[in-house]
Amino acid sequence: MSRRPRALITGASSGLGRGYARTLAAEGYDLVLVARDETRLSELAEQLQTTQHILAEAVVADLSTRDGIDAVVEIIAAQQIDVLINNAGFGLRGTLLDTGIAELNEQDRVLTGAVRELSLAAARRMRARGRGGIINVSSLAAVTTMGQYAASKASTLVFTEALAGELRDSPVTVTAVLPGFIRTEFHSRLGVERPGPGLIWLSVDQVVRESLRDARAGKVVSVPGLGYRLAAFVAPVVPRPIMRWGSTGFSFARTRNR
Template sequence: MTRPRALVTGASSGLGRGYALSLAADHYDLVLVARDETRLRELATSIETEHGTHAEVVVADLSTRSGIDMVRTVVETSRIDLLINNAGYGLKQGLLDSDAAELEDQDMVLTGAVRELSLAAVKQMRERGRGGLINVSSMAALTTMGQYAASKMSTLVFTEALAGELRGTPVTVTVVLPGFIRTRFHERLGVDRPGRVGSG
């Protein structure tokens, strides 16, 4: 029997790594996407050794046009049964102290890449008659925490709209709003927040 195949963005650490490990334990083959090739390959090797499933590595920066195109090509040319859009990062500065290019890059990862990959995936899934999409938003979407919150709210509304359009089809669409979980996300920001320890 062909194993189900999932693509996870932001898979090298944190929630993305946690999703990848859980899916591998459930006998999914994986496409692991992130910028950090070393961590991705270490994860892929660990998954293949411990679970006997196949883990493909795609090194891509989703703040760039070429990075999004690379992952979208994978989605459009191979079978993806489950897409998890998890990639993301925060900025240390507030809106007024952030460079416009930094805000655009962040929004590209948190909103643009999510939108393009989601649409590419669910169109393929609808044609095949099955599939699932999970978009990782954040509890920050319900706050006013700068561009990060604005982008996460956009992802929340976009995913809910997409779920409405796909109602009655065999394609499931889910948005999740994690609370604060201690991962490398917060380490990179230099933020110490209370919360459960994450997997990366």
């Protein structure tokens, strides 16, 4: 049995999840990598085992389904997970009115329901052991009105803050990460163009580095990037009509780029 710490990462086959996996493997963590793409997931697990000499388990699970969530909860119950990173994403190509209710529910299940269930399963075991850390990837979109995505991310932010409050007197840390725009495959997979100038785009490495630093420092909310930290600081005082106007403008631009 390995004595190395073990991290479970959802959405690990690409983007931010892949970045967390590479960083933690380099730090000597064993990994449980969860995603839907079996080919990419298995390739990543094999690569990290070979290059970093750690153990990496590939778990194929669709967190938009009951079976997928249950499968990962069972892993948390059966293994010692020292760090849980809820990163699985789900984007929609259409607006609220153009998207079927089933797909909206699937998105909410991935971005909110799965995060809640996995976090609670891990938190209970971590509290009993007296150590552990949970990172839930929300989004700076949580302060906007950008459709169901923003609504689900806002729910995850509040849930994470509430869970952190309940664990404040324990050694277990809980952190919500609110990234802005990140250079990943997320937008290209949705078939939309990246909005805005290049300077607003953060690298995966920066987001991973800063969010892990904040989580280890016990911060409840982490906003990577100085510009985005300033935006998050100002957002609560922005009148909601202005926030709605700005969010709607972004949605229209997104629709035209489909």
